[in-house]
Amino acid sequence: MPFHNPTPDSERPVKKSGALNSYVQAEKLMQIAFMLPCAAVIGWGLGWLVDRQFHSHWATVTGLIFGLIAGMVSVIRIAVNAMNSLSGKDRK
Numbered sequence: 001m002p003f004h005n006p007t008p009d010s011e012r013p014v015k016k017s018g019a020l021n022s023y024v025q026a027e028k029l030m031q032i033a034f035m036l037p038c039a040a041v042i043g044w045g046l047g048w049l050v051d052r053q054f055h056s057h058w059a060t061v062t063g064l065i066f067g068l069i070a071g072m073v074s075v076i077r078i079a080v081n082a083m084n085s086l087s088g089k090d091r092k
Helices: 018-054 059-087
Strands: none
Touching: 018 059
16 A cells, blocks of 8 residues: 555544643643642651651751752743743643
8 A cells, every 4th residue: 555645634643622721831830830839748747747747856847948949940940841831832
C-alpha cells in the first residue's frame, strides 16, 4: 500500500470551549495562590516534628526555609506553564 501524507486539516490543534478554558485558567491561578503557603506550612510542620523527635532547636527554621524554597520553585514552574499555555506554546 502506498503511504499518503496526512492532510494539513488533520494537524490542527483542537480548541477548547471558552467556558472550559476559563475554568482551567482559574484553577491554575488558584493553584499558584495556594502552593506557597501550603509548602511553607508543611515544611514548618516537618521541621517541628524533627525537633520534637531529636530534641533539637534548628530543624523548625530549616524546615520552614526548605518549604518556602520548594514552594517558590513550584509557583515559578506553574506560572511559566500558565504563561506558555496562554500564549499557545503549550508543550506536550
